[in-house]
Amino acid sequence: MLKLIRAGIVASILALSIHASFSQSAFGQEDSQSKTALDKVQSFSRVGEFTRAFEEIANVQDAAMRDQGHSAIARMQMKAGLIHAAVETASYIENDVNRSEVLSEASAVRSKAPVARGGGVTPDFDQLIDLITTTVEPESWEELGGPGSIAPFPTGVYVDSEGTLKRVKQLSNDSLLSEIHDSSKIITTDQNVSTQSVLRKVSLTRLEKEAQLRWALGRDPTDTMRNLAGIYEVKYLLVYPETGEIVIAGPAGPWHANAEGRHVNVSTGRPVLQLDDMVVLLRNAMEEHGKFGCAITPTQSGLKSAQEYIDVTSAKPLHPRQRDQWLEGLRAAVGKQNITVHGVSPDTRVGQIIVEADYHMKRIGMGLEDGTAGVPSYLEMVTIPPGGSPPPMDVLRWWFTLDYRNISVTKERDAFALQGPGVKVLSENEHLDAQGQRIHTNASTALNATFARNFSTNYAALAVKYPIYAELKNVFDLAMICSLIENERLADQVDWSLTHFGSKGSYQVATGSPPTVVDTIMNMRVIDKKHIIAGVSGGVSFDPSDMLTDDQLTVDEYGLMTADHKASGVPKTIKHHGWWWD
Template identity: 25%
Template sequence: MRFHMQSLLRTAFAVAAIACVLPASHVQAGFGLGNQGGAVGGVMIDPQGNVRPATPAELKELAAVNLAAVGQAAGEIAVPADQRVISLGKLQAALKEHHETGGRLDPAVRFLAGMQRVEYVVVDKANNDILLVGPAEPWEVRQDGSVVGQKTGGSVLHLDDLVTAFRSVEIARNDGGIRCSIEPTTEGRLRLRNFLKNIKLRPGQNPAFLEAGMREAFGPQQVSLAGVPTDSRFARTLVAADFEMKRLAMALTKSPVQGLPSYLEMARNKRQSASQSPRWWMACDYDPIARDVDGRVWKLSGQGVKTMTEEDIVAADGSVVSDGSKDPLAVKWADTMTEKFDDLSKERSVFRDLRNVMDLAVVATLVTQEQLDRQSGIDLNVLRGNDSHIEMATYRLPESLSPQCSFIHGRAGWTVTASGGVNINAFGIVENQVESAELQTLVVTRSDDTADSRWWWDSK
């Protein structure tokens, strides 16, 4: 077997899912769970960008800390509901009271009453309110520290993400949407090319010994974020989901779902191109937003997330362009991940977290674009951060990350991909609307006790 330097430039390459490991002193008092940011998907990263798998002891400690902070859902909130209702007006009142009195927020507030997804946005003019409606269930803390629903295993919605979504609508508008990208540098690609220039493998020789040298030559990948504050939980979710997708694609972690092999398995006998490599990213996947004739009731539907791909063309100087072409096997892997997304998100909570932040970005953009707050007469200044000093948890996201390498041998050499990201075009989703007469019949009952200041209830 002859080893070709050019084809090794496509060595299978991916990086681990991340979270920011912070001492409690670095997390502001407010909505966060203290150092809940210690791990995502079982992988740790420190503020210097060192990525490694979390040890069993670390995961056990994280789960214990979160269980102590969160506890178990009890009382009425522990009862699953097909239509749980959140009043944004009363939620804001609860947040104002918390700001004035101090103390920690109740877990029910932090986890938005156990809601799993926002299915309806309702303009309640009679009460100067906007209501969010969706299924909910009691939460539990998994062994890896994730907070998920007891019934479905899906991540619960987070207040942090709702607030970030509302406060980021105009930022996203100016930035052309919400985006996350983790890319190798041009210089790194060129260094890798030079490193491999004179390397040859003997027949049957395992190339794993090259991994350390390749990582050093390739250098750190650059993390780019747009549309949301880079220190938010929302941003951390984007980065972590992107990395976990690459780990699955490049066989750096075992797929927890039957029928979702790695791209490496699919491409094992594929003839490789020395100048092209597949890029994957996750994007929004929604049906047209339905509304009633009066614009009073709005419905979100669809899976929420899909995986997309195209080919990167690598030039001799290490720069990359794309002509929109797609590798059929990369498309097959992307389509398979999309098909298996619901099952995958129950096993790897970061993917359900990603769908949740997409949902909330669409909700916040819908309210803003359609001026639903003006229609209802509600003032959303608390959620938008204009008249409150309530602080949210903050996290340090690294600007660059060290790579990990994985290898596959095809019929014509070796394969590399290190690019991808997340793209949330909430404005495009909101613009795609259809009128539905069925929504005229949707009835969302309010809490029985009109004097009750509780910000959530179950519609009967």
């Protein structure tokens, strides 16, 4: 039985190799001949003659008929227990909806596959390969741009359809099934993800297909997929209706995990774009019109307790040595601040990034973290003129929002570029009533507005010192790109159904424990024996609707975007499973 399984696997590999050699043939036959060829494909598939079925595919001219043929072959391979071969065959189905149906069937069949008992062992090369490539110098393998390759090789023979034992002479070098590559191959610049690139391109449509193929086999996306081939800044969103591609392009290069565990570019230290973030934001654009955000706010009861604490303790002068104890008592009176996230799930990476960035910004504002040159804390900027009084015990509100000047676009609306810093901080002073209720003023004092302006002006420098702000910028850029895809109906233009990345897709993003509360962010400063107390609330608010109007789309008159669009199309030399290029 084991020999038959091994023989079946190798026979499938050979069939795929033959299929690859015929797939490039010119289709010049009449429709009737295509129909006859399709009938033969289905007939050969039913009796397990997969090699001959692949040969007949070359005679099918119509794309829809070819999809039928590949679907028929894949489903019969599933019945024969050749799940890997079926998934590889499905990769040639051009219609993503049809392909998704077949892959879903393959995934279901794989999950129900019986476990061998009684001494019979089914070889599991995938787990062995995954173990080797993730533990033995992971960056040396071809998947991360290294020279090493690895492949399953159950036996050196196969059994043909007539039962004859033969030696394997040729194997596919571009097969998801075997992932076999020539170990002596020279890695070119376009094939090495570790190479620095001024403008790397990632096809979202091709990436979705490759991620879904791996999903059907029970595999997670590769590290290269998760890190979007190392792109660390979005420069363009490009559309190619003639080839069915939606592409993001930007500078890229090798990455590693920094001390905080963030995946950052080796040279620049900037965080690289994340596939999970893009999927979350694509779904948000489809379901929530691109709106999302978070808030970190004190409770009403906590603010009331704080005011009562201040009233009670302000009867006596505060000795400098009592400052820390008094401030800790004030924090305890306020209690924890609530964290809420809307538009995206709080347990996703996007949800956690916006909360972390907001929390960190407020700590800088309160002097609990150092800023950069040009960004002193709010308390550092407070001055009290002779005979004057300190600022009132208002709640300072600071929040992040988007800051794009416009969106450059080609006349054909097939290339888009975001213009502007992307992120800024806004401010407001909120009054408190006797019950601790926050009263919005829709106004900001000069001092409060100055901190927000300083933070916004020096955002790039802050993002270098604290990568969390670069992460937030990446999230904002991806959110704008995803909103453009939805608002401009770009997926419809390229016949992309988002069967895996979309709202109802099977792609599962990684999740973690969502934060719900945080220690109160407040601080105190003493000037001329007068206490300046500051507390802060706010959050993140992203709403792209104002940026998606025709008024905000500026046509590129210089032709630079058109030239880059033309030069960035899918290269003719790209492999069947390729999804990025330089």
